[in-house]
Amino acid sequence: MGGGAEDAVRGGLRVLELKDVDFVRDGKLLLGGVSLTVAGGERWALLGPNGAGKSTLLNLCGAITHPTRGTVEILGRRLGTVDIRTLRESIGHVNPRHPLRSPLSLTDVVLTGLTGTIERMPRWEPSAEQTARAAELIALLGVADLARASWTTLSQGERGRALIARALIPGPQLLLLDEPTTGLDLAAREQLLETLDHIHSTHPNLASVLVTHHLEELPRSTTHAVLLHNGRVLAAGRADDVLTTPLVTETFAHPIQIHRAAGRWLATTHR
Numbered sequence: 001m002g003g004g005a006e007d008a009v010r011g012g013l014r015v016l017e018l019k020d021v022d023f024v025r026d027g028k029l030l031l032g033g034v035s036l037t038v039a040g041g042e043r044w045a046l047l048g049p050n051g052a053g054k055s056t057l058l059n060l061c062g063a064i065t066h067p068t069r070g071t072v073e074i075l076g077r078r079l080g081t082v083d084i085r086t087l088r089e090s091i092g093h094v095n096p097r098h099p100l101r102s103p104l105s106l107t108d109v110v111l112t113g114l115t116g117t118i119e120r121m122p123r124w125e126p127s128a129e130q131t132a133r134a135a136e137l138i139a140l141l142g143v144a145d146l147a148r149a150s151w152t153t154l155s156q157g158e159r160g161r162a163l164i165a166r167a168l169i170p171g172p173q174l175l176l177l178d179e180p181t182t183g184l185d186l187a188a189r190e191q192l193l194e195t196l197d198h199i200h201s202t203h204p205n206l207a208s209v210l211v212t213h214h215l216e217e218l219p220r221s222t223t224h225a226v227l228l229h230n231g232r233v234l235a236a237g238r239a240d241d242v243l244t245t246p247l248v249t250e251t252f253a254h255p256i257q258i259h260r261a262a263g264r265w266l267a268t269t270h271r
């Protein structure tokens with residue numbers, strides 16, 4: 001990517017800027033009037049009930065889809081005016097439903113992050129530096145013991161960690177995480193959240209957007225939050241201003257009480 005965009009990120013400037021975005025599919029307005037600005041180093045949580053439009057919004061942020069109306073700028077480049085493949089190299093997108101079926105090793109899965117493919121590219125070989133980088137990230141994600149294990153034998157938690165290493169290997173400016181703790185047991189969830197906090201300290205300029213339904217699944221390092229309801233942004237800004245009892249109650253259309261404990265968030269029904 002160009003130096004201009006890198007400089008922008010280093011300066012804490014805009015990684016993502018959505019302005020008045022509408023997204024229509026099959027005549028249905030899935031997102032309406034969405035505006036959002038994410039700066040380098042910010043860790044966003046994207047919350048909302050089922051069908052609110054979270055994945056739709058994440059796909060726009062990941063240059064997977066284009067807005068019907070309004071503008072999406074990623075690292076200063078406007079969707080629709082730039083080569084989407086170049087843009088995607090700056091974005092690490094973690095999809096827990098990774099469609100890999102073959103028995104690649106965990107290391108090979110991480111290396112596919114460099115080619116942006118699901119399978120290993122035929123005749124493509126990583127450099128010694130790229131192999132070393134993969135090993136470093138695999139260790140950072142806490143799965144070094146499984147580096148040679150086959151994808152098909154990995155647990156959901158181990159796959160999730162491999163996919164985060166895969167997303168980080170090209171050195172993205174933006175990390176998108178779609179429900180990364182879904183299906184994990186309590187210990188695996190807690191360990192993954194700690195790992196995400198750790199990545200925050202090892203990659204301080206990286207911006208991230210994490211989608212979840214559950215406040216308990218937010219890492220401590222979360223700095224900002226956006227609440228989505230029926231395809232519209234109900235609130236967006238600093239996590240402490242947005243993850244409040246009245247705003248979360250309105251978002252989920254249910255009386256919810258927000259609690260804070262040890263830097264984390266917890267939601268219970270308000271009685």
Ligand SMILES: Nc1ncnc2c1ncn2[C@@H]1O[C@H](COP(=O)(O)OP(=O)(O)OP(=O)(O)O)[C@@H](O)[C@H]1O
Binds near residue numbers: 026055
């Ligand atoms: N291609 C499509 N055509 C029509 N409607 C769609 C299409 N894709 C998604 N939708 C609808 O758009 C709405 C938002 O979907 P989306 O997957 O973004 O929600 P979400 O907030 O991620 O939901 P969940 O929490 O259940 O994953 C849903 O009502 C869904 O049924």
